Amino acid sequence: MRIGLRLTILLSLLLVCLICFNVQGAEKIFRYSLRADCSTLDPQLANSQDTSTVAHHIYEGLIRYTGGEIKPGMAKNWEVSADGRVYTFQLREAKWSNGEPVTAYDFEYGIRRLLDPQTGSYYSFAGFIIKNGAKVNRGELPVEELGVKAIDAKTLRIELEQPADYFLAYTGFVSFYPVKKDYVEKHGKEFAADADKLLYNGPFILKEWRHEDRLILVKNPDYWNRETVKLDGAEIIIVTDANTAVSMFENGILDLVDVPTALIEQYRDDVEFYFSGADDFLKYGIDTNPYLKNTNLRRAINYSIDRENFIKLTTNDIYQAGTRYVIPIVSGVEKSYGEEYPLQFYPLKADLKLAENYLKQALDELGLNSPAEIELEFLTTDHDTSRIQAEVLQHMIQQLGIKVEIRQVTYKQRLTMEAEHQFDMVFSGWAPDYDDPLTYLELWVSDGPYNHGGFNNQEYDALIKQAIYETDQRQRMDALFAAEKVLLEEAGICPLQFRRIPYMINPRVKGLIRYYIGAREDFVTADIF
Amino acid sequence: MFKYLMKRFVISILTLFVLITVVWILVRLVPGDPFIGEKVTPQIKLNMIRYYGFDQPLYRQYLIYLRNLLKGDLGYSLKYRNVTVNKILADSFPYSASLGIRSLLFALVGGILLGTTAAFNRGRFLDYFCIIIAIIGVSVPDFILGYLLQFVFGIRLKWLPVAQWQGIKYTILPVIGLGTYTLAMISRLMRTNMLEVLQQDYIKTAKSKGLSTLKIILKHQLRNAIIPVITVLGPTTAAILTGTFVIESIFSIPGMGKYYVTAVQNLDYSLILGMTIFYGFFLVVANAIVDLLYGIIDPRIRIY
Numbered sequence: 053m054r055i056g057l058r059l060t061i062l063l064s065l066l067l068v069c070l071i072c073f074n075v076q077g078a079e080k081i082f083r084y085s086l087r088a089d090c091s092t093l094d095p096q097l098a099n100s101q102d103t104s105t106v107a108h109h110i111y112e113g114l115i116r117y118t119g120g121e122i123k124p125g126m127a128k129n130w131e132v133s134a135d136g137r138v139y140t141f142q143l144r145e146a147k148w149s150n151g152e153p154v155t156a157y158d159f160e161y162g163i164r165r166l167l168d169p170q171t172g173s174y175y176s177f178a179g180f181i182i183k184n185g186a187k188v189n190r191g192e193l194p195v196e197e198l199g200v201k202a203i204d205a206k207t208l209r210i211e212l213e214q215p216a217d218y219f220l221a222y223t224g225f226v227s228f229y230p231v232k233k234d235y236v237e238k239h240g241k242e243f244a245a246d247a248d249k250l251l252y253n254g255p256f257i258l259k260e261w262r263h264e265d266r267l268i269l270v271k272n273p274d275y276w277n278r279e280t281v282k283l284d285g286a287e288i289i290i291v292t293d294a295n296t297a298v299s300m301f302e303n304g305i306l307d308l309v310d311v312p313t314a315l316i317e318q319y320r321d322d323v324e325f326y327f328s329g330a331d332d333f334l335k336y337g338i339d340t341n342p343y344l345k346n347t348n349l350r351r352a353i354n355y356s357i358d359r360e361n362f363i364k365l366t367t368n369d370i371y372q373a374g375t376r377y378v379i380p381i382v383s384g385v386e387k388s389y390g391e392e393y394p395l396q397f398y399p400l401k402a403d404l405k406l407a408e409n410y411l412k413q414a415l416d417e418l419g420l421n422s423p424a425e426i427e428l429e430f431l432t433t434d435h436d437t438s439r440i441q442a443e444v445l446q447h448m449i450q451q452l453g454i455k456v457e458i459r460q461v462t463y464k465q466r467l468t469m470e471a472e473h474q475f476d477m478v479f480s481g482w483a484p485d486y487d488d489p490l491t492y493l494e495l496w497v498s499d500g501p502y503n504h505g506g507f508n509n510q511e512y513d514a515l516i517k518q519a520i521y522e523t524d525q526r527q528r529m530d531a532l533f534a535a536e537k538v539l540l541e542e543a544g545i546c547p548l549q550f551r552r553i554p555y556m557i558n559p560r561v562k563g564l565i566r567y568y569i570g571a572r573e574d575f576v577t578a579d580i581f
Numbered sequence: 582m583f584k585y586l587m588k589r590f591v592i593s594i595l596t597l598f599v600l601i602t603v604v605w606i607l608v609r610l611v612p613g614d615p616f617i618g619e620k621v622t623p624q625i626k627l628n629m630i631r632y633y634g635f636d637q638p639l640y641r642q643y644l645i646y647l648r649n650l651l652k653g654d655l656g657y658s659l660k661y662r663n664v665t666v667n668k669i670l671a672d673s674f675p676y677s678a679s680l681g682i683r684s685l686l687f688a689l690v691g692g693i694l695l696g697t698t699a700a701f702n703r704g705r706f707l708d709y710f711c712i713i714i715a716i717i718g719v720s721v722p723d724f725i726l727g728y729l730l731q732f733v734f735g736i737r738l739k740w741l742p743v744a745q746w747q748g749i750k751y752t753i754l755p756v757i758g759l760g761t762y763t764l765a766m767i768s769r770l771m772r773t774n775m776l777e778v779l780q781q782d783y784i785k786t787a788k789s790k791g792l793s794t795l796k797i798i799l800k801h802q803l804r805n806a807i808i809p810v811i812t813v814l815g816p817t818t819a820a821i822l823t824g825t826f827v828i829e830s831i832f833s834i835p836g837m838g839k840y841y842v843t844a845v846q847n848l849d850y851s852l853i854l855g856m857t858i859f860y861g862f863f864l865v866v867a868n869a870i871v872d873l874l875y876g877i878i879d880p881r882i883r884i885y
Contacts (some may be wrong), residue, residue: 088843092663092664094662097662097663110647169631172632173628176620177622239665242663244663245668263672264673289745289833292830296731296743297831300744300833303739345655403615463846468612468613471621482619513880
């Protein structure tokens with residue numbers, strides 16, 4: 053009898069515990085942190101990956117680009133013209149969070165707004181692929197002349213400057229998201245400043261936005277594809293300090309955290325990695341420094357770099373050595389670009405013999421007696437890690453007898469000096485905008501706005517032009533690969549590393565996607581078990 | 582008194598005007614371009630410059646700024662494109678002020694207690710104990726103390742939250758982290774002044790009158806010893822209430838300090854100016870209050 057009573061009590065307690073556990077587990081909230089708050093959630097003003105990641109979850113573009121896969125979004129289907137220049141999208145029945153329908157006019161307005169010079173959008177360059185995009189942005193044509201047109205409420209037609217296979221995936225990018233004209237005009241400059249000054253059409257709604265503190269997302273009950281959304285919501289907490297974020301993960305407050313390189317040894321067994329898509333390289337002041345104008349001198353420097361050691365010393369072996377320029381994981385024609393076009397242009401270890409040969413040729417061509425006559429300034433930002441990177445590279449380059457002086461300036465000053473061609477060598481980088489090698493390679497065309505070093509090669513320009521207008525995908529990709537080889541052969545830049553980010557994730561979270569294009573974290577279809 | 586207040590008011594306004602002008606010029610002289618970015622082309626930069634009215638002559642931009650300032654409009658942030666500087670201040674100041682007031686109270690109460698205890702136990706164990714605490718408090722930087730508190734009480738012992746600002750228990754670690762330096766400073770000042778005051782003739786007179794020890798401490802010693810503390814309290818209050826980057830970053834508190842530093846990094850002209858003016862205003866007011874307090878606490882000091 054007494055045993056029976058005890059058993060009953062024990063079972064009752066167990067039941068209560070189970071109920072409590074279930075009640076607690078009922079709310080599936082994914083929690084992670086951002087280093088800084090979103091500067092804006094206005095799609096056309098967005099200018100950071102943090103912003104585009106949050107926007108990816110509260111808005112939806114014509115398509116949804118997830119982990120390299122194109123899925124229908126607001127457009128249920130689309131057609132591409134035979135010449136690859138005209139895209140016609142058919143929109144589905146979908147609602148804004150105020151109950152109004154999402155129409156092609158909202159897309160037309162959004163994209164025109166992106167390129168309207170009066171908007172002052174940082175990312176207006178994203179729309180330069182659209183017919184007259186650059187001209188509209190320069191104020192040479194009215195926005196009505198832009199190649200985007202709502203045929204009717206549910207049909208949108210986009211005409212491009214030239215065929216671009218990557219464009220369809222690119223329409224999933226934040227800059228091309230729709231916005232409702234009357235709503236934007238009603239709020240004026242304060243549109244998207246707060247959670248209640250936004251309209252949503254994505255899988256989640258921003259319930260609360262406490263600036264520099266947290267963003268609270270809840271599942272959008274009106275989202276057309278709500279059945280695929282498993283989470284009830286997400287909480288994005290702003291944690292400036294990377295060490296604090298790791299502590300919060302350890303205490304179970306966060307489900308996902310990026311691990312700073314300094315802490316990697318402590319967590320090496322627990323981390324996973326993903327490539328952010330960004331690569332780092334040295335830009336040479338080819339058009340400003342008389343020595344660096346010499347190709348053989350640049351080649352000598354490029355071969356003097358021990359990339360393996362550089363990665364070891366500066367990132368604890370986390371990043372991957374950049375023995376080529378284009379990150380290999382980017383899409384090729386059928387497989388990844390790296391699989392289709394493998395290349396290890398520079399060795400992992402320094403090839404000092406080859407470097408000295410090139411240096412000798414360079415000295416002859418420049419009419420110099422000794423490498424000590426060459427003095428170069430190494431420009432970088434004022435972070436501690438930048439200092440370490442610069443010192444390691446300085447040591448490697450100085451093995452050739454060249455003098456290298458390090459100059460550290462603020463980030464904004466570095467960018468200004470780069471844009472004004474005021475550098476000999478600068479530690480720089482690039483993050484991709486769309487899933488194609490062209491996003492990296494188009495930088496170095498002789499009249500490119502980002503070609504701050506002044507690399508000027510006719511063969512390279514011709515290959516990029518060919519790739520831009522080529523409709524045959526294989527030939528296009530061949531041209532891009534040939535261009536990459538020209539860039540490396542001519543030592544237009546010095547590739548250094550591909551950024552590989554270590555992170556830890558709560559094992560109960562399944563289905564989170566981390567990708568190098570678009571949203572950095574995609575939890576639309578993630579679940580918590 | 583009224584004349585003094587008016588004089589004080591006019592000087593304060595002039596101080597603020599000079600501050601605004603100097604900071605406005607200095608901000609523009611900082612090397613670097615606020616509109617530059619990894620992907621900003623010259624055309625996009627030009628569009629941004631026009632959008633913010635930075636294409637107008639500098640004197641005009643300055644006059645427009647002053648005109649808007651008189652209306653209480655600090656303009657739009659350059660980084661947070663849709664948000665006004667006024668809103669950023671209104672959002673972030675309550676967090677910084679809440680943390681600051683708590684830290685100040687902690688520092689004041691703790692510092693006075695520690696300093697007084699040390700003075701009354703001069704040369705004994707308690708004196709050395711208080712001195713050691715004060716030395717540690719002054720010499721350990723806040724970023725080390727912050728991480729240490731977080732590690733010990735947040736991660737290892739799990740007694741208190743690691744970070745964020747969600748309720749009373751979330752405030753304990755950042756308050757200690759922020760207030761310890763001031764506490765140590767006040768306790769050192771209090772100890773020195775208390776010892777000095779103890780030697781004074783009026784203390785002997787008070788004792789010989791037969792006043793109780795508590796009365797002597799409160800009415801004669803504390804009141805006289807606290808004046809130097811009040812002097813440092815003015816600028817300290819302004820600094821502590823308007824946010825500190827390190828503690829706010831370590832404990833993820835959305836206060837002004839975080840905004841201030843990122844504004845400088847981003848060359849967010851309007852936010853830097855807005856925050857500096859706000860800080861300057863606070864400093865001027867805090868100093869004025871301190872001056873008035875002198876007269877109230879020590880009638881020998883005539884402020885007018």
